[in-house]
Amino acid sequence: MLIVHVHxxxxxxxxxxxxxxxxxNARASVQEPGIARFDLIQQTDDPQRFLLQEVYRTPxxxxxxxxxxxxxxxxxxxxxMMASPRTAVRYENLFPEDARW
Amino acid sequence: MLIVHVHxxxxxxxxxxxxxxxxxNARASVQEPGIARFDLIQQTDDPQRFLLQEVYRTPxxxxxxxxxxxxxxxxxxxxxMMASPRTAVRYENLFPEDARW
Numbered sequence: 001m002l003i004v005h006v007h008x009x010x011x012x013x014x015x016x017x018x019x020x021x022x023x024x025n026a027r028a029s030v031q032e033p034g035i036a037r038f039d040l041i042q043q044t045d046d047p048q049r050f051l052l053q054e055v056y057r058t059p060x061x062x063x064x065x066x067x068x069x070x071x072x073x074x075x076x077x078x079x080x081m082m083a084s085p086r087t088a089v090r091y092e093n094l095f096p097e098d099a100r101w
Numbered sequence: 102m103l104i105v106h107v108h109x110x111x112x113x114x115x116x117x118x119x120x121x122x123x124x125x126n127a128r129a130s131v132q133e134p135g136i137a138r139f140d141l142i143q144q145t146d147d148p149q150r151f152l153l154q155e156v157y158r159t160p161x162x163x164x165x166x167x168x169x170x171x172x173x174x175x176x177x178x179x180x181x182m183m184a185s186p187r188t189a190v191r192y193e194n195l196f197p198e199d200a201r202w
Contacts, residue, residue: 003142005152019195026196039202041104041192051106051192053154091142091152094120095127101140 001036001098002059003091006052014081015048021077022052028070029054034061036101048083055101102137102199103163104192107153115182116149123153126175130155133169135162137202149184156202 010018022040029038037055056062065071093101111119123141130139138156157163166172194202 023196030197038196039194040196042195044191044193050195090145092145093140094143094151095124095139095141096131 001093001101002056002062003093003101004052004054004056004062005089005091006054007087007089008050008052008078009083009086010048010050010078010081011083012048018050018078018081021074022050025070025074026052028068029065032061032065032068034058034064036098057098102194102202103157103160104194104202105153105155105157105163106190106192107155108188108190109151109153109179110184110187111149111151111179111182112184113149119151119179119182122175122178123151126171127153129169129171130166133162133166135159135165137199158199 008018019040019042026038026040029035034057035055036057037053039051039053039055041051041053043049043051054062054065056065109119120141120143127139127141130136135158136156137158138154140154140156142152142154144150144152155163155166157166
């Protein structure tokens with residue numbers, strides 16, 4: 001299993017539109033067989049900062065996700081909303097067991 | 102619901118001991134009624150860096166967690182293992198619904 005945290009910093013006027021576009025993407029992404037979770041959370045002390053927690057079941061799942069129409073739409077929709085470039089950090093799972101993600 | 106990400110940077114020689122102590126704490130923490138998840142993940146490109154994802158069901162749950170014996174044991178056990186001070190970031194949940202965490 002592969003866990004990716006995507007850190008997103010959105011321009012103030014784009015916060016609501018970013019949430020809308022990302023919820024649409026998340027609801028479609030969790031239907032992909034290779035995706036166990038696709039969480040969206042908002043930083044409490046800075047609502048312009050978000051974290052996408054993407055939990056992939058297989059090594060090929062991230063590439064499969066990037067080939068979907070919902071990913072392409074999201075990527076193009078949110079591109080002008082960024083206050084700074086997105087960053088991603090990859091993690092290995094230690095707890096709980098993979099099946100509980 | 103309150104989501105807390107605790108970023109931990111461990112000294113190289115303490116990595117295995119940190120994992121052991123934190124797994125013990127995580128297995129006990131997920132038994133607390135106020136805790137929905139207590140995840141431990143390890144950064145792929147820097148195995149000395151970990152993230153604890155603590156998902157609390159209620160505003161009082163973080164304080165209740167810090168009163169447990171397993172938290173106190175973990176805190177004291179890992180204190181000398183830190184390469185730098187821990188940092189925590191708080192988030193609000195946007196997706197999925199609270200019950201699916």
